[in-house]
Amino acid sequence: DIVMTQSPDSLAVSLGERVTINCKSSQSVLYSSNNKNYLAWYQQRPGQPPNLLIYLASTRESGVPDRFSGSGSGTDFTLTISSLQAEDVAVYYCQQYYGTPWTFGQGTKVEIK
Amino acid sequence: EVQLVESGGGLVQPGGSLRLSCAASGFTFSSYTMTWVRQAPGKGLEWVSSITGSGGNTYYADSVKGRFTITRDNSKNTLFLQMNSLRAEDTALYYCARYIMGSTIDFWGQGTLVTVSS
Numbered sequence: 001d002i003v004m005t006q007s008p009d010s011l012a013v014s015l016g017e018r019v020t021i022n023c024k025s026s027q028s029v030l031y032s033s034n035n036k037n038y039l040a041w042y043q044q045r046p047g048q049p050p051n052l053l054i055y056l057a058s059t060r061e062s063g064v065p066d067r068f069s070g071s072g073s074g075t076d077f078t079l080t081i082s083s084l085q086a087e088d089v090a091v092y093y094c095q096q097y098y099g100t101p102w103t104f105g106q107g108t109k110v111e112i113k
Numbered sequence: 114e115v116q117l118v119e120s121g122g123g124l125v126q127p128g129g130s131l132r133l134s135c136a137a138s139g140f141t142f143s144s145y146t147m148t149w150v151r152q153a154p155g156k157g158l159e160w161v162s163s164i165t166g167s168g169g170n171t172y173y174a175d176s177v178k179g180r181f182t183i184t185r186d187n188s189k190n191t192l193f194l195q196m197n198s199l200r201a202e203d204t205a206l207y208y209c210a211r212y213i214m215g216s217t218i219d220f221w222g223q224g225t226l227v228t229v230s231s
Contacts, residue, residue: 038217040217040218042158049208049221049222049223049224050158050208050218050221051221052216052217052218052219052220055216055217055219056215056216059216061216061219093157093158095158095217095218097217097218100160100163100172101160101172101174101175102160102163103160104157104158104159104160105157106157107157107158
């Protein structure tokens with residue numbers, strides 16, 4: 001199984017500041033045949049189901065604010081929130097869908113400082 | 114508007130069975146791979162099972178293989194998860210979700226809670 005490890009486990013950031021969350025996979029999730037990384041990011045607000053933010057490592061889902069961006073390739077990925085807003089308080093998960101079993105990172109909790 | 118509405122959760126004793134349902138609307142159900150993902154209380158997300166649009170291919174996490182069965186009824190736009198031999202560690206909120214080829218899981222229901230306890 002591909003193990004997904006996120007860092008940090010939690011962070012507190014002031015409103016308007018930048019947030020960076022890292023995700024590392026135990027093996028590459030890059031398909032060489034199409035040069036695409038099968039890596040997604042989700043946001044889960046308290047009491048809500050997850051909400052897709054980013055897929056294929058860097059493609060923003062329709063309707064997601066452009067302050068959210070994804071980057072990385074192979075085994076190392078990053079989710080960046082360029083300017084933290086109050087509504088961004090949530091737990092963020094990375095997920096690989098390169099192969100079954102699909103696996104998720106343990107989550108990163110983002111709070112307001 | 115895409116909607117996924119899960120039902121069938123509840124309290125069951127260890128070794129018991131439950132059948133979860135997920136009613137889908139707002140999209141062409143038979144065209145999509147559907148998935149169950151669970152979340153134990155206060156914990157992270159765990160993929161459980163997926164089924165292709167035709168129902169011809171199914172996939173399971175090792176933790177549920179041989180105990181859970183995923184099926185679908187495309188005539189009724191409904192996804193199912195038959196859960197047998199339930200264990201305490203199966204206690205979780207079970208989400209029904211839609212998977213898009215070329216994207217990933219793009220829409221989730223609100224979930225149905227399964228509690229396995231004596």
